[in-house]
Amino acid sequence: MADPTSSSLFDTPRIWNAAPTEAFAAWLVSDAFAVNRRGERQQLRDSSVRVYRAMFSKFAREVLVPEDGRPPKQLPAVSADDIRRFLDTNALTKGIRHRYIKLLERTFDHLASIGMMEANPARGLAIRQPTRSGAGNEKTMWLSQAQQDAVLAALPSGEGWKAQRSRAMIAAVLGGGLKVSEVIRLPINSVGARQEDGSLLLDVYPAGAGRMHRTRVSAQVAGILAQWRATREGLPLPGKLLFPAGPTGGGLHPATVYRQVKAVLAEAGIPEDLVKRRGARTLRNSFAIRQLETGAAPALVGEYLGHRADRSTRYYTDLLPKNRKG
Template structure:
């Protein structure tokens, strides 16, 4: 509000009323997105909730309060400026995060206006137009280069993972001492590197996902049917032979342990689905035990290594994209790093 203007009585309205508008606007938009099937992943929903909560907290903390209907370009510029000066690891400082947040605000504003038959507030859309460096933050050339394992790291990890299955010269005592959870953890990480799976894919796999017939080796899995989700369709992906052998061993351990249910990698003997926090910690522990460092990107480095390996072998970007369950256009990020990759396993 321009300096020098006096506040009206309505500007002194209790903050709870404004807070209710922010909450109702977001929850109505979210319910509509869920109902139409456009937003299903709980992880994505949590990110949007955190984004909106931070934005609403800033608006409600201003004096006078920044009300949703009167939100303007200057408010959004002030909000973005307030994000700076925080810890350097704060994702809200990145152009891609800022763009994603502004798009969220714009969508909620549009939904709120339509739902209440009110004038459309284009403040967020105006902010994007006025910020060209943010406007193209999600362009292919702006994508961060994928992090991947070096040849030595990949070989080291494969050797560590494979030690969980019977091999010539392997210590039977060491294998017998491993719990079924330890074998599960290593087999699940093996599929991230050997089949290009995401952590979510790993948790969603069922026994029906395993394809063993018509393969080169009798009864050994050779490809997976990965269930679809709200962001990608169901797909097939091949399994590297070493990972397939470990998966085959895990299925034997799973049966011997009397584990029930349909999920390949359950969290309990009764077959309960593996949850994200637990699976993340287990994968992290496997990588640490294998001697891998804790760089950002976590186990997604394994999926990126799979993609680069396939491209190095001459597989078309379109085919690799189909195996990964992503759009072919997103393969450009791998093509940008591929010339510098001497070899990947």
């Protein structure tokens, strides 16, 4: 069997034209791709490999073999207009759009290096292409203390177990600073004991680029989470997920979490013109800002958030003076 990283699979125009997704997959795990800006070998995480492969496969399906009546084309014939059409049709968020452009820039640079094309059609799109709103970077969103209190008052209050689950899940994100990818994977045994100050420790397992860490769920919502754990342990549902999607015990879809958070923000009366981003990320940002406002050390806040690098936490500390002024 041929070595999947063999250069013959990704460094000739013939392979890229005949089987672009296979050539990309081989290039992705080769030494030629995983090199940082200093020219050093850098091993990609398995999660990154999966994401990049999915991104390029989607691009290849929609651009090289379009379903809107346009004729199929090969990579050397792809233009900047083709890339813009792909990005606009999929209505990507600014972050995902930028990630796509950088990946395509790198891919077409490689194709140019093997003599497959003269110009890079993705080059410069990240600079010239505006955001979907037509404005510059949207500001990072977080809730004021009053808005946060309003959200907690608006949490689902039904008697059914799904309403109780959603109540505890949103409370855990707001009170513990969790990502969506983390909260939907929490096992039942991740919920620790209540602390003397009323808070609650929560073990958070790796998800995507994250790492194993422990956060402290604020005393304001710890009771909600502790009560839900007791309820969940008594439910005749299979699996070990703390927040199952339904009777089969399967995991929640991230889109479901987004819809539920959006609904709670609306129920709380949080104006959309003030808080434009209506997903769980805004709740995570609120947790980070609140911790720093109350004097928690940045290193501790970084641990609660599961940051791998100090610069990720400094992003929030840089925002804090602005928050105090306004």
